[in-house]
Structure formats: C-alpha cells, structure tokens
Amino acid sequence: MQIDVHNLSFAYGHKSVISNLSFSLSSGDYLVIRGKNGSGKSTFLKCLLGMNPVKNGMIFYNHEDINNFKDWTSLGYVSQKFEEFNYEFPITVNELLNISSLKVIKQSHRLRALDQMGILDLLNQNINNLSGGELQRAFIVRSMLNVPKLLILDEPTASIDKLSTDYFYKAVNQLNLQGVTVIIVTHNDTIEFLNYSHLLTMNNDMTFTFLTKDRCKIAEVNI
Ligand SMILES: Nc1ncnc2c1ncn2[C@@H]1O[C@H](COP(=O)(O)OP(=O)(O)O)[C@@H](O)[C@H]1O
C-alpha cells in the first residue's frame, strides 16, 4: 500500500494535536513512529484508520483520497488499549480468529501462530476471560493471519512478555518482506529489533521529523 500524507492537521475540538504533517511511504515500506506520550501518535493512526475524519490536509491510499477509500479490509490493526475491550458475545479465541478472517485460513496455521505467541492453550477460552496481555496476543495473531496490505500497530507489545515480543517482531518482519506495508508505534527500547525503513518522530509541540533508513542512525544519537 502506497501512502501519502499531505499537510495533515487534526484537532479534538479546539485542541490541536497534529499540524501540517506530510510524508510518503511506498508499498512494502516499514515505518516506526515514536514520540512522547500525548504527541499525537495514536491520533494519527486513527486518522489512517478512518476513525478520525480527515478534514484538514489529505491522506491518500494508492493515490485515492482516504475520504473515498473503501477497501478497509485490506488494513490490519492492533490497538493500544485492550483493558477496555469487552466483546458483546461470549466467543472463544478460536471463534474470534474464525469470524474475523478475511480469507480461509488452515486450522494448522492458526494453531501454529497461537503456539508461537504462547496462547495455544487458550484456544477454547472465552475471550472476555483473558488478561489484557493474552487478549493482545490473540489480536496480534489475528492481524498476522489476515496478511493485510497495510498493518497498523499501536504499541502492540506493551503488555506481552519478551518471548512473545521477539516472535511478534520476527513475524512482522516476515510479513513486511512479503510486501506488507507496516506502520508501528513503539518504544525506543524495542526499535533495534525492527527492520524499519523509515522513522517518524512526533513531538509534543506538533513538530516532526521523517527520516529514511540511512538517516535513522543519525537520529538515534540525537533522541
Ligand atoms: N478522543 C479524544 N478527545 C480529546 N482529546 C484527545 C482524545 N484522544 C486523545 N486526545 C488528546 O490528544 C493528545 C494526543 O493523544 P494521543 O494521540 O493519544 O497521543 P500518543 O498516542 O502520542 O500518546 C493528548 O493530549 C490527548 O489527551
């Protein structure tokens, strides 16, 4: 998925959060977004997801204005907050992966992915009984099995253990090598495990820097 962000500004009421953000990604790029709490990272992802309507500036997916975009099922998303999650129906992890699949996925693939994320034993558990970290891993498995064109991840490993985190980053790298465009908000301390191609740093004063990979090492020193 090719993405063009052009002079994007966003405010909640009178509170401006994003001001004149512009950058472009080609299909298969891997963008890491970082910045302090409150710098607008999640807000920006919600603009990309169509949850925050774009009124000032423009976002294009494959040259199509996001306001006309319809192919939302080509996007995968793992959100930052799972503690607030409460599913209406008492479904199991297995059912969650089934009902939200965009294509037919072999049960053996599903079981392997669950096993690699360390939650195979939760297959038949009601998802409302899972801890935040377990649920997050279930959603990560779901986002990876669907192989989207664009995978958007908001601090996806915040509440999972190191082993699952390592597996997850490897799986994301693998998806990216298959051509999936990846946008991930993450903490500074995990950035070294990521095979990113671009780095967007968002600041609380709404300034930003956007660097391609060869410039990222320079940024490491300054942040
Ligand atoms: N739904 C909302 N309504 C009003 N203000 C919000 C809302 N969501 C986030 N904010 C505010 O917008 C700013 C950016 O938040 P957020 O995008 O969550 O930052 P980050 O993800 O970088 O920590 C913060 O000041 C936050 O309080």
Ligand SMILES: [Mg+2]
């Ligand atoms: Mg956030």
